[in-house]
Amino acid sequence: MTTVKRLSIALLMALGVTGTAMAQQGPGMAQGDQVEQLDQLVSLSADQKKELRSLMQDSEAKINEKRKEAQALQQSLSSQIGPDYDEDKIRDDAEELGEVTGDIAAESVLLQARIQDSLTEEQRNTLEERARQQREQMRQMQEQMRQQGQQQ
Numbered sequence: 602m603t604t605v606k607r608l609s610i611a612l613l614m615a616l617g618v619t620g621t622a623m624a625q626q627g628p629g630m631a632q633g634d635q636v637e638q639l640d641q642l643v644s645l646s647a648d649q650k651k652e653l654r655s656l657m658q659d660s661e662a663k664i665n666e667k668r669k670e671a672q673a674l675q676q677s678l679s680s681q682i683g684p685d686y687d688e689d690k691i692r693d694d695a696e697e698l699g700e701v702t703g704d705i706a707a708e709s710v711l712l713q714a715r716i717q718d719s720l721t722e723e724q725r726n727t728l729e730e731r732a733r734q735q736r737e738q739m740r741q742m743q744e745q746m747r748q749q750g751q752q753q
């Protein structure tokens with residue numbers, strides 16, 4: 602697995618940057634909590650904290666706008682279910698929904714890349730090691746569950 606992929610996994614674990622988590626938290630809460638979590642893991646400087654909060658705030662605004670677009674498209678698609686459907690309209694809305702979903706994914710990945718860029722090499726190494734430890738813990742838990750399933 603490449604370092605970039607490992608760091609992306611680590612950032613996802615450390616920050617919990619998922620649509621559900623950010624959507625469930627109030628405005629501004631998600632980014633602050635995530636910066637504090639990352640700070641606890643890699644000891645961020647004050648400048649890094651400020652930069653990360655700004656990056657997260659910008660991305661969160663873009664993602665939230667795209668989520669609203671996606672919801673509207675999903676509602677439009679749902680409203681078209683019935684005997685008088687318009688196949689062209691359904692296909693157009695579905696295609697646009699795919700593009701919006703892609704934009705959300707791209708913004709999330711760009712945020713992760715920007716966060717990585719703001720960290721020092723030592724911080725990235727620390728984060729990577731933490732991700733490795735979490736993967737190992739997950740593997741051990743899965744192995745225990747598998748063994749318990751075989752015993753029953």
